[in-house]
Amino acid sequence: xxxxxxxxxxxxxxxxxxxxxxxxxxxxxxxxxxxxxxxxxxxxxxxxxxxxxxxxxxxxxxxxxxxxxxxxxxxxxxxxxxxxxxxxxxxxxxxxxxxxxxxxxxxxxxxxxxxxxxxxxxxxxxxxxxxxxxxxxxxxxxxxxxxxxxxxxxxxxxxxxxxxxxxxxxxxxxxxxxxxxxxxxxxxxxxxxxxxxxxxxxxxxxxxxxxxxxxxxxxxxxxxxxxxxxxxxxxxxxxxxxxxx
Numbered sequence: 001x002x003x004x005x006x007x008x009x010x011x012x013x014x015x016x017x018x019x020x021x022x023x024x025x026x027x028x029x030x031x032x033x034x035x036x037x038x039x040x041x042x043x044x045x046x047x048x049x050x051x052x053x054x055x056x057x058x059x060x061x062x063x064x065x066x067x068x069x070x071x072x073x074x075x076x077x078x079x080x081x082x083x084x085x086x087x088x089x090x091x092x093x094x095x096x097x098x099x100x101x102x103x104x105x106x107x108x109x110x111x112x113x114x115x116x117x118x119x120x121x122x123x124x125x126x127x128x129x130x131x132x133x134x135x136x137x138x139x140x141x142x143x144x145x146x147x148x149x150x151x152x153x154x155x156x157x158x159x160x161x162x163x164x165x166x167x168x169x170x171x172x173x174x175x176x177x178x179x180x181x182x183x184x185x186x187x188x189x190x191x192x193x194x195x196x197x198x199x200x201x202x203x204x205x206x207x208x209x210x211x212x213x214x215x216x217x218x219x220x221x222x223x224x225x226x227x228x229x230x231x232x233x234x235x236x237x238x239x240x241x242x243x244x245x
Contacts, residue, residue: 037105039096042089042166046173055203058211061170062240063101065163068092069236071106072163073229076115076156083115083155085132087162088140089169111135115156122150139175140165143193143221157226164218171207172200176219195221210239 039045042064049055056064068087075082084091086108095103119125125148132145142161144154168176176197180186190196197219199212214235220226227235 035105037093037095037103039094039102042092042094042104042170045094046089046169050173055172056170057203058207058243059240060101061167061207061211062236062243064092064094064104064170065167066233066236066240067104068106068163068166069229069233072159073233075112076159076229081115081156082112083159084109084162085111085113085136085158086140087159087166088137088175089166090137092166115154115158117154119148119150119152119154125150125152128154136162138188139178141192142223143195144223146189147193155223157223157228160218160226160229160232161223163229163232164215167211167218168197168215171211172202174200176215193221195219208243210242214239 072084072087075084084106087106091106091108093105093107095105097103117128119128128148129145132141136142136145136158140162142158144152145158148154165175165177168174177188177191179198179200180188180191180196195216197216217227217235218232
């Protein structure tokens with residue numbers, strides 16, 4: 001796994017990197033010290049759990065998700081705001097802790113850049129789509145990055161779409177739209193553009209409807225009606241309070 005790029009600033013839910021230099025001469029050596037997360041990524045854990053037909057409990061789902069929200073809030077609070085642009089289970093490190101919820105760390109900032117961009121022409125829209133095709137993983141990519149209007153404003157809510165997809169993946173092990181890849185003539189792009197979500201079998205008892213509604217709220221095809229990260233955090237905190245009691 002290639003080492004992630006450090007973000008401009010660090011929060012507890014983003015990967016920490018320590019730097020140092022060997023001596024004061026003209027020739028310097030830089031050292032990058034990375035924390036070790038032996039339990040792999042959320043994607044690794046999801047694959048293992050799928051094989052065993054296991055699921056995270058509702059409260060664990062919410063506690064993992066809450067940590068990812070904290071990492072994104074840090075980035076969205078920059079001036080100007082930054083978007084991660086590739087939030088997905090493969091970019092979340094997990095460490096299991098005895099008697100505590102898993103530690104979740106958002107990593108890989110290679111696609112991060114200022115979130116807000118005004119699009120004024122078809123050529124600018126196509127340039128954005130080409131950039132997104134290279135830097136944003138398809139199953140987690142927001143609709144406006146698949147089919148960008150010629151006159152629009154892009155903002156950090158592209159990450160909120162990816163965050164909603166990631167919450168679904170914490171619950172079910174895959175993104176909400178990958179089911180179409182197994183269908184004859186299925187189109188991932190059309191499923192995303194139309195927000196065609198299907199709910200697979202889950203744990204018994206099943207996940208509460210409140211989690212499904214939470215995901216649908218974040219997966220609004222029109223970014224203007226999608227929540228901001230502060231709204232998402234308020235809601236997830238309410239759900240944690242509700243399902244931890």
